[in-house]
Amino acid sequence: MPAADLAWLLAAFALVSLMFPGLAMFYGGMLGTKNILNMLMMVMSSLAVTSVLYVLYGYSMVSGNSWGGLGIIGDPLEFFGLQTFVTDLETGGAEGLYWAAFFILFAAITIAIVASGAAGRMKFGAWIAFSALWLTLVYFPLAHQVFTFSDPESGYVGGWLRNVIELHDFAGGTAVHMNAGVAALALAMVLGKRKSAAHRPHNLPMVVLGAGILWFGWYGFNGGSAAGANFLAQYVVLTSLLAGSAGIIGFCLVERIRNGKATTLGMASGAIAGLVGITPSADAVDPIGALLVGLAAGAVVCLALTWKTKLGIDDTLDAFAVHGVGGVVGVICVVLFADSAAPAGITGILFGGNLDIVWRELVAITVTCTYSFVMTYAIAWGLNKTIGLRVTEEDEYAGLDVTLHAETAYVSERA
Structure with missing residues (x-):
């Protein structure tokens, strides 16, 4: 790999790594003071669980040669322990190691987003078990189907959504955002409503700072997906900036029309919605299209x-609306606003494109949302019937920070 490419990709990796404390702050600020540390624990533990599973079999399930040539799931033993890369550095193993590390972050941020559906009422141990099962049975198969390209010359078979349906999803509108949003909805349905819920965010400046860190990390998320220090990386960083900005405008305009006032929380949510929307379409729309994507998503x-x-x-914490619905909007925007002059070279139907693109994107949306919801619901239901998902009512009222972690986020006594 050329040094310039490696330098940018390592920088992108660092940017995406910051998305975890960013999401923790974004989510934590929206909760009451009794559950903020528990949310930080849920988000940060996602990276720990994912890293272990990815080394053992996750990378194989996502990037391995498809089992039976069906394009559903990669061979879980093909890259077991990532030993192939360690012993084969002379023939590309070093580059493989980088992508393994980069995609660990993709998987981890996806399950971290799902924590929205469990805030303030789920046992921490149950969350760890759920995370491991969900990654194995939901994320890894969908990521294989969406991210893994086939190589006919070598006989390597990738995912069917990418190679058979020919879905266009630049950086994870389906496998990451739609998947996480729908999963959060299913988990919330199994868990039920909170019995003790704060009626408003306890720290809006923390929410805005978290959103800003997420936005910062998104340049690595989308820009790193360009696979090098190239024109595509520049292009998607620009479209990401434009969509995030327009997302604020779209969200706040609806707030202003509906309620008479735009809010700080709406501004932060709108920015994230615009970034979610541009993730699948960052390389397919022109700058005006990026603004339209952000406005529509917000x-x-x-x-x-x-x-x-x-x-x-x-x-x-609204993962279904922001990530699930926002991801659907982003994929639909590929159908509508794609410009053939953009790097992806796709023409949307509003620019005279072939209607053939419509069914491909709709199949991807339907498969992703249906599979994610059914499997997540089944996993959560099964765990609830066996180990139990919810804390006791007493623990919930007392707050999970104290009852599960023996800590408090804020100390009221004067020093």
Whole structure:
């Protein structure tokens, strides 16, 4: 790998690593003071669990040659322990090691987003067990189907959504965002509503700082997916900036029209919605298209938050609306706004493109959301019937920071 490419990719890796404390702060600030540390623990533990599983079999399940040539899941033993890369540095193993590390972060941030559906009421041990099962049975198969390309010359078979359906998803609108959002919804449905819930975020400056760190990390998330220090990396960093900015405008406009006031929480949520929306389409739209993607994602996500409230489902930190619905909007925007002059070379139907693209993206949306919801619900239901998912009512009222971790985020006594 050329030195310039490696330097940018290592920088992108560092940027994405910051998304974990960023998400922890974003989520933690939206909760009450009694559960913030528990949320930080849930988010940061996602990286620990994912790293172990990815080394053992996760990388193989995602990037390995497809089992039976079906494009559903990679051979879980092909790269067991990543030993192939360690012993084969002369023929590309070093580059393989980098991508293994980079995609650990992709998988870990996905399960961390799912914590939205469990905030303030789930046993920490149950969360660890759920994370391990969910990564194995939900994320790894979907990531294989979406991210892994086939190589006909070597006989290597990749994922069917990418290679048979020919889905266009630049950096994970399906396997990451839609998947996480729908999973958070399913987990919240199994857990039920919180009995003791703060009615508003306890620290909005923390939420905004967390959103800013996430935005910062997103340049690595999308820019690193360009696989080098190249024009594509520059392009997707620009479209990410534009979509995140437009997402703020779209979300706050809907808030202003509906409630008469735009809010700080809405600004932060709108930025994340715009970034979610641009993730699958960052290389497919032009700068004006990126603004339209952000506006659409911000506005639709704001409306989706209202629908979620009416349904009475306690997806506490709104992962379904922001990531699930935002991811769907982003994939649909590929269909609508893709410009053939952009690096992906796709033409959306609003620019005279072939309608053939419509069914491909719709199949990907349907498969991702259906598989994620059914499997997540089954995993959560099974764990609830065996080890139990929820803390006791007394622990919930007391707060999970004290009852599960013997800590408090804030000390009221004067020094």
